[in-house]
Amino acid sequence: MSVPLQGPAPPIEITDADLIEQSWRHPERFGVLFDRYFAAVHRYVHMRLGEPAADDIAAETFLRAFRCRHRYDVGRPSARAWLYGITSNLVADHRRNEARRYRALARSAEPSDVADHGDRVIQRVSAAAMQPRLAAGLARLSAADRDVLLLVACAQLGYEEVADALGIPRGTVASRLSRARKKLRTIIGPYQEAL
Structure with a gap:
């Protein structure tokens, strides 16, 4: 068989x-x-x-x-x-250099005035137009809040992974992330204002 x-x-x-x-x-x-x-x-x-x-x-x-x-x-x-x-x-x-870099980026890339309506629309949807305000906002966050926010946003780690990476409780990750997002919204303003 x-x-x-x-x-x-x-x-x-x-x-x-x-x-x-x-x-x-x-x-x-x-x-x-x-x-x-x-x-x-x-x-x-x-x-x-x-x-x-x-x-x-x-x-x-x-x-x-x-x-x-x-x-x-x-x-x-x-x-x-x-x-x-x-x-x-x-x-x-390297945090000191990071904060300096964000401040310099915020100063160096101010959106330019655009005369043509079509160009203005394109610029409004461009992420580059948001970059200076985002950089300024990141520079103003505390190092702890910035670490949590960037590990979630850039490295795409989950809350548990961020907690493990930084050696902090999961609840602290959640509160720091919430605080960082709130501060960035205050600094950057509503999406439509930024455009």
Whole structure:
């Protein structure tokens, strides 16, 4: 009696925790984690601090993660929040420059006057027209509120992941995010005003 073949077995997903644990004995396995997250971490830092800092901080994030991988809690399957926590600590070292960058961006890109009605409509729907006001608003947020807001908006982390990344309770994430959004709305004004 023959048993019909059902095709190949589905691939087994290797979790981040598995990779980190494997890297304790085989350091090269950490490279897979690097490949999974480097682009996202780099993009997040680039949005926060600009291109020159993004290269250095993203690389430093993975260097620090590699050096302290033996302390990683392998009970957590995803290392995403852990990596963003390391990244956030590194960004904290550059906060002064970040706030200066937002203030400079707010001053440098004021929307220009446009005579043609069609051009005015196009400009109104352009995200670039909002950039100076947004940058000014971000510069005026506290570092703690800005971290939470940008981890949610730029890195697209959930509340639990932000809480893990920053080492704060989930309720604190929610209150900081709410406060940051409220302050930005006050600074930027209603959408129609900004256009």
